[in-house]
Amino acid sequence: METKYIATRDGYGDEILILGRENKNIYVVDCDIGKSCKTVPFSKELPNQHVNVGIAEQNACGVAAGLATTGKIPFVTSYAVFGSMRMSEQIRQEVCYPNLNVKIACSHGGFTPANDGASHQGIEDMGILRTIPNMTVCMPADYNATRKLVRAAAEYYGPVYLRFTRDPIPVIYDENATFELGKANKLMSGTDITIIGNGDVLNLAYTAAKQLEQEGISVALYDMHTIKPLDVDVVKEAIETTGKIITVEDHNILNGLGSAVCEIVAEAGKGIVKRIGIQDQFGESAPYESLLQKNGITVENIISESKKLLN
Numbered sequence: 405m406e407t408k409y410i411a412t413r414d415g416y417g418d419e420i421l422i423l424g425r426e427n428k429n430i431y432v433v434d435c436d437i438g439k440s441c442k443t444v445p446f447s448k449e450l451p452n453q454h455v456n457v458g459i460a461e462q463n464a465c466g467v468a469a470g471l472a473t474t475g476k477i478p479f480v481t482s483y484a485v486f487g488s489m490r491m492s493e494q495i496r497q498e499v500c501y502p503n504l505n506v507k508i509a510c511s512h513g514g515f516t517p518a519n520d521g522a523s524h525q526g527i528e529d530m531g532i533l534r535t536i537p538n539m540t541v542c543m544p545a546d547y548n549a550t551r552k553l554v555r556a557a558a559e560y561y562g563p564v565y566l567r568f569t570r571d572p573i574p575v576i577y578d579e580n581a582t583f584e585l586g587k588a589n590k591l592m593s594g595t596d597i598t599i600i601g602n603g604d605v606l607n608l609a610y611t612a613a614k615q616l617e618q619e620g621i622s623v624a625l626y627d628m629h630t631i632k633p634l635d636v637d638v639v640k641e642a643i644e645t646t647g648k649i650i651t652v653e654d655h656n657i658l659n660g661l662g663s664a665v666c667e668i669v670a671e672a673g674k675g676i677v678k679r680i681g682i683q684d685q686f687g688e689s690a691p692y693e694s695l696l697q698k699n700g701i702t703v704e705n706i707i708s709e710s711k712k713l714l715n
Contacts, residue, residue, distance in 0.1 A: 408547075409572035412604070413511040415550030416568050417442025420479060420509070423558050424450045430558060431478040433468045435461050440570075441481045441511045461486045465494035465506070472504040477558060483517070484510040484526030484567055488533055499563050500538040507557050508533075513543065513567035514654030515682070515696060516604060521689040526567075527682050531659030533565045534632040540585055541632040543567040543603035546576045552583040553629060560585055567603065571692055574607040576627075588635040594622035597710050598642035601652035602628045602661055605701055609652040612706035621714065631661050639668040643675040648713040650678050652706060654696070657681040678709045 424430045424446055434456040438444045447454040455471075457464045461482050468478035480487065487510035488495075499506045510529070517524040534541045540562065544550040550568060557564040564585070576591075583589065588600070592613055601609035606627055613623040624646060626638055642649050649669065651662035662679030669675045682699050696702060 408575040410547040410575060411570060411572045412544050412547060412550040412568040413442050413570060415544070415547040416509055416511070416554055416566070417445060419551040419554040421446045421449065423555060424453050427477070427558070428453065429476050431455065431471055431476050433457060433464045433471070433478050433480045435459060435464050435480075435482040435486070437482065440483070441509075443481050461490045462494050465491045466498055468506045469498040469504050472506050477505055477507070479507045479509045481509050483524060484513040484529045485524055488526060488529035488565070492532060495533065495539070495563070496536050500536045503538045503562055505561050507564045507566065509554070509566045509568070511568045512570045514569075514604065515687055515692055516570040516654070518571070518692040518695060519689050522686040525687040527656045527687065530565070530567060530631055530655055531663070534659070534664070538563055539632065540564045540630065542585060542630045544629055545603055545606035545627050546573060548575060548577040548579050548581060549583060549627070549629060552581065553585070556583055556585050569604045573604045576607055576610060583629065586630045586633040586635060588638045589627040589629065590624070591627060592617075592623055592625035594624040595645055596622040597648045597650065597714060598624040598626070598646045599650045599652065599706065599710070600626045600628050600638070600642070600661065600665060602631065603654050605652050605654045605696070608701065608703050609706060612703045612710070615703070615707055616710055621710070628661055631664050634664045634668070636668055639665055640672065643669060643672050647675045649675060650680060650706060650710055650713065652701065653681040654701065655681055656684055658684055676713060678713055680706060680709060
């Protein structure tokens with residue numbers, strides 16, 4: 405069967421419109437890039453639930469906080485690089501400190517802006533926001549996962565950061581898959597090595613795991629879509645069953661998924677982790693696949709590093 409490729413930002417645009425139809429308290433607060441973030445259909449069909457503040461992300465956060473105090477459920481929509489760093493003080497002071505029901509929904513996470521260059525590639529966002537108390541941080545791996553996790557975020561009370569991709573990525577899950585914030589999804593069971601990935605590069609981890617299995621290596625594969633709160637039980641299970649963990653992410657290896665997993669492993673006092681991700685360096689204007697390759701975020705490198713751990 406042919407693999408479908410759909411950007412996760414499309415999943416956000418489709419699901420937020422359905423949620424807005426169902427619940428008049430769902431609002432979208434745009435920062436003048438609704439076309440890129442797929443909220444134009446929402447703004448046209450539900451204009452009374454839509455606010456466009458212009459290119460003013462910090463103001464958008466304040467508007468959303470105000471809406472939340474009146475019982476609304478606002479989704480501030482921007483690019484990951486702006487929705488995390490430009491808004492970080494407002495997120496901390498106006499949303500997380502009072503624990504308001506605001507969602508930050510951001511497209512163009514990680515290297516997916518590609519040719520737009522380092523200024524638009526949010527490679528630090530999840531790490532920054534996971535350090536703020538009360539914040540939940542999540543990156544879906546495909547279109548169907550996005551729709552389910554956007555809905556889960558809407559139903560959950562409290563601040564949530566959702567990170568999406570710009571370019572189409574393979575669809576891994578069927579539309580009946582279930583998701584829960586803070587609970588990893590197991591895609592494969594195994595006893596030799598554990599691979600934990602998330603977001604747009606989970607499909608690379610999945611391909612690598614399948615190839616390793618063909619070579620007789622038993623692989624456990626997890627989608628850790630929520631890096632805060634992290635599914636600690638899954639990491640502890642990996643420590644006990646395989647003791648060898650590979651993490652795969654489209655984010656700086658500092659303070660992202662890999663770091664979160666390493667924290668649990670270090671506290672357990674046993675096990676070993678190899679982090680595959682952006683090697684603490686800025687991106688550049690280049691094709692998406694080239695940027696991943698430059699940082700070792702490839703099927704080949706996942707396989708190679710897995711074999712090194714096993715040996």
